Every structure is written in structure tokens, then in C-alpha cells.
Amino acid sequence: VNFEPSQDQEALLEAVKRFLSEQLPLSRLRLSNGEKAESYWSELAGLGLFGVAASSEQGGMGLDLADETLLFREFGRHLVSPCALATTIGRRLASLTGEPNLAARLMGGESRAALAFEYEPAYGKDAGVFALIDALRAEQILIVSRRQLSLVSRTAFSTRPSEEALDESILIEKGTLDPSASVLTCSDTRLKLDMATLTSAMMVGIAEEALNEAVDYAKERRQFGAAIGSFQSIKHMCADNAVRVDAAWSQTLWAALALREEATDAAKDTAAAAIVADDAARHAAQDNVQVHGGMGFTAECNAHRWVKRRHVLSRLLAHCIDAHAILVIEHKPEIPAELRKKV
């Protein structure tokens, strides 16, 4: 057992952290309506970050899910476009389905993949419509569903003029899929679980940064003659989130290692990570708005960004795996089959 990153991992992380803080400060989001991923995409690809788990024969780093998990936590902290998830997982899907050229183009940054999932409207209309996440400059679309993952050309979707999205830092479009389009499909459970784990890692990054912002602000902001972080109402809120973050990161790392080592309970471990990481991000993001008070409600303050991105990733997780069902189905056999369906 060892949860500590190796020296090689530390070195990679250092380089990535430096790049992200120089090139992707959150201030970039204030200037744009829709993520200007263009400027940094080729540089992320140039660092080899979309082929971390690709073998060296494929031109990748030859590392594995644990390294990717460390990386995606950093992506989460910097609100890197969810296209990073789609491209990383899309590359593997292309490779698994015998499309090495497409895999290489995704890894190299010449092609970008974006996420889509079948839109489940609460009001009945829009059946059969997909939500496309930040697909403006994407060439490929990774369609996420609980059954399978599929890769399809962006041109197979006809999209409508975009409505205003909850997370305005990325573009969210509604689109319909041409039924005759050729689709690469992979129903490998492992790929989906890996994707859920990397999404959880991004959630942890979001949770940590939201918590850091709240703590930093609570140390500076003074009311009643004292830093507001000295008041227990604020301090305890932050402490609870520190515990959630620690739990979420511990469980996410556990899931990554369990998947990599093909442990018996890896699916359950991944489901648990998804639940606790989403919970940590939700609480840390919403409490950060509260700690910032009036400032927290403004568009100028970063606090709202964590709330919104967490919401998008939470929907993605829900489309990727049914975490609750996994935890019940894989439960001890004493539960009769008809009861398992209830979750």
C-alpha cells in the first residue's frame, strides 16, 4: 500500500501545475463567452497530456490511470474544458476499436473530442436530443451513456442555435444525431469506470480550489473587528469541506488504484468515489459563494464558476454510471433481485 506520488509523478505534476498557472489562470474565463480552448489545446497536447496512459509505441507516456487521476485533479482546479476528458477517453476508445490514426490525431491535438449525452428533459419535450458540451472546435464527439461509450464525427450532429447555458464558460448545445452516421462503439466497462474516476478527480480539483478560495477570503475579510475565519460559523463550514475534500480525494485515488490493479471491488470503489467527489464539490462550491457574501454573488468573483462547472460534471457522471445501483447490485447476495431494482 502506498498512496504517496512517486518522484516521477511529482515531477510531471510540477511541470503541469506550472504550465496551468501560467497559461490557464481563471481570469481567462472573464474575457470569454465560451471557453477559448483554442489557445491552449495544442500546448496541452504538446505536453503529451492526452496520451498519458498511451503506450510508448503509440507515442504516449506509457503511464496509467493513477497518473491520469493526478493530472485531472489539476485540470479540475483550472477548469480545463471537459474536452480534455472526451479527448483522453476518446483516444483510448479509438485505439481499442482499431482506429490508431484517429487515436494518434486525438493525442497529438490535431483532433479534439467533446462530450455529449442524451438529454433527459424534465418537461417531456426534446426527446432524442443530445447535449453537446463545449463542442465548438471539436472534430469528434464522445457520446456517454450508461450502456456504452461511442465516438462519432461532429458533423453527424445537427445543432440548433445555442441557448444560454448554466455554465457560460463553456458552450452547451442541443443537437440531433444523424442515424446513418458511422459510430465507433465500446461497451468495455473498464473504460467507463476510468472515465468516472477521472471525472471524480476533476470534481476533487474543483472542491479543493473552491475551499482554498473560501479559506483565503476568510483569513483576509474582516468584520466585527476580526477576520471572519475566526468565527466558528465560517471556520466550521470550511473544516467540514476540508474533511469532504480529504475523503473525496482519498476515495478517488483508491478507485484509480483499484481499477489499475483490477481489484475485485473496483466498480464499487469507483461508484463510491463518484458519490463523495460530487458531494465534496457541491458543498465546497456552494459554501464558497456564501463565505464571500455579496462579492460571492457577483459574476466578477470566481465563486460561481465552481458551482456551475460542478453541475455540468455532475450530469456527466450521472450519464456515465449509475453509482447508486452499482453499490447495491454489487452488494452481498442476501438482497433479492427484485429489491435491487429499487435504487
Next chain:
Amino acid sequence: MQLRFDEKADAFRAEVRSWLADNTPVQKHIVTPAERRQRAMAWQRSQFNAGWAGVAWPREFGGRGLSLLEQLIWFEEYARSGAPALLRDPLFVGLSHAGPTLILKGTPEQKAFHLPKILRGETLWCQGFSEPQAGSDLASLRCRGTIDGDELVVEGQKIWTSSGDVADFQELLVRTDPAAPRHRGISWIICDMKSPGITVRPIRTMDGDAEFCEVFYDRVRIPLANVVGGLNQGWSVAMATLSFERGTAFIADAAELADKVDALISLCNNAGRDDFLRRAVVLKAEVMSVRAMIYRLVSRNLHTDRPGPEGSMVRLRYSKLLQEVHRLAVAALGDSALFRHRDEHGWVHGYLYSYSQTIGAGTEQIQRNIIGERILGLPRSGAQ
């Protein structure tokens, strides 16, 4: 990074598992404090005889001299075997608190005398920290220790002392310098519970047990040689082990809780309540994350000799979850919760007991202060 244990650890685990399978005593139901003491000591004795006591304790004091990792494996297997629950083990203070404190801060004589006895299950320890006027504000304690020759004369009162009525020794905090700033006038001393002048009065608790006591000291004479870590240094001695009080033993608690959560899922299913079931599944995920927190903490602590404040995060999450699991179970039990069934999981009794978990060993509010101030670096409040 690696989740898997190496071959050496796996071999150790197999050895532990097979010994526990053959030697775990059959659990019987509630007994008097004296019986509880006797039973715990006999069980500790058989662990010691087989070489399983103090897996990570130094060999010179009868321990096995292995790392925290083996200790973790021991506790994991311990919980798995269905051996007597550690959560309310009367030997806990000696094994998981006083013992580690002595290892860290004791004199050679104190270690040589006490540590082997603790490991062999020959002595039972209790804690004398809280006082009626010094609960969460522990540093305001007033129980006096006045130097008289080569002895301290102790005068005052302690409260919430678990197993105080059956203990042999007590880790006792007394004020030895009333003039000093409050954190610097306290000493951590070893008190022989048979000393003349000590009166112990059991207190009945809300779960119906009488496991903790108040202790009165009427000119109790304690040798100065029983001071641990230096006169007036008691605060730092107490803090050295308080923050991760249960240490690796937490993994056994977490494993027991994981079993309870599985039982809870079945219970919610049987109750036909989908809303309860969904909450139970979330609790399961959260309990799993506690195991991951402990693993990561142990992994980080493998190369340091003393635990950091991160233990407070495990403590806080674990105790809240223990309560939530029992509260949901009692809700799912419906009318059945009107009686204290001694069912396999002891839900109703456990529910009542769980109220203590966010109070003892530092309330959840104190744990949050520790996390906020020592981990996040938030400023202390004015009233300190």
C-alpha cells in the same frame, strides 16, 4: 502508488487471519464492569502469548516491532474475524493512548514498568482529563498537584472517566503551576488508582450502561517520578497523541461500520422504503471513503513517528457517519425501535451509544476548530 499489499504483507495477513479464526473468543452479551475487565484482560493475554499484542510497538517492550502497515492489517483482520468490538474495549486507553504516549514521552523506567504490563493485559488504564468545569476548554482544568518533597499531592475532581471503577492506572492531567500561563502549568502524570484518597463514583449513561465515572482526589500522594514528559509539560504530552487517538485502530472501527452499513441496506430494503435505501447507499459510499482516508493517512505516517492533526478529519467523519447510520437504522426499524432488541447489530443500543461519539475525545466542534486552525490555518477566535 499502489493499493495492493506486497507478498510479505499478504503472508502476514494470512497468518493473522488463521490465528484469529482459531482463537477469537465467542462473544456473550452484557456483563458487569468487573466481568468486562476480566474478559478483556484474558483476551489481551492470549493475543500477547501468541505474539499479536502491540504489532507496531517496539520489541523491547514486548511488541512485535513491525510497521504501521502490519498494524493496519492486524486491525483489519481483527474486525473481519468478529472478535470483540474495539470501540468499547476497556483496554483501549492503555493500548491506544497511554501506551503510545509513554513510548513517545516516557522515561526508561516508566516504559520498562508499564508498557509490558499494558501489552500483556495485566493493567487497565483510564483517562483523567475532563473536569466538571473543564470540558472542551480542557486547558482551564483546576485539579491541583502540589509538590511536597518528592511527591505531588493531588486535590480535585475528574469526570467522564471510562472504566474508572475497574482501572489500575490513570493518565491524569493536573495543574502543577497555577501562576503559569494556562497551557504551561499542567503536568501529565501516572496515577495509581489504588492510592489512598481516591473515590470513584460510576455515572449512568443514556444508553443504560455505567461505563464512565467521576473521580475525586483527596490529598492523593503521587511520586514525582510518575510525571511523564517533564513537570508543567503536560499539555504538549497530551496533544501529542490526542489528535489521532485511535490511530490505526480506526481501521477496525471503519470495517465494523462498513458491515453495519451493509446490514442497514438490507434493513431499508426490508422496510420497503426507497428513500431510506437511497440514503443508505450514500452512507455506504461515505463509509468506504473513511477507509480510504485511513489508508492514505497511514501511508503518509509510515515515515513519521507522530501523527499530525489530519487524524481529526478521520475522527470527525467517522463519528458523524456512525451516528447517521444508526439514526437511519432506527428510522427504518419503525415500531421495532421502541424496544432494545439485542439483535445481531444492536441497532437501538448502538443508536443511543452513538450520541457519545461526537462528544468524547474532543467534541465535533472542537475537532472542527482543530481542522480549521491547524490544517487550514484559519485564525483562532478571540475568546481563547
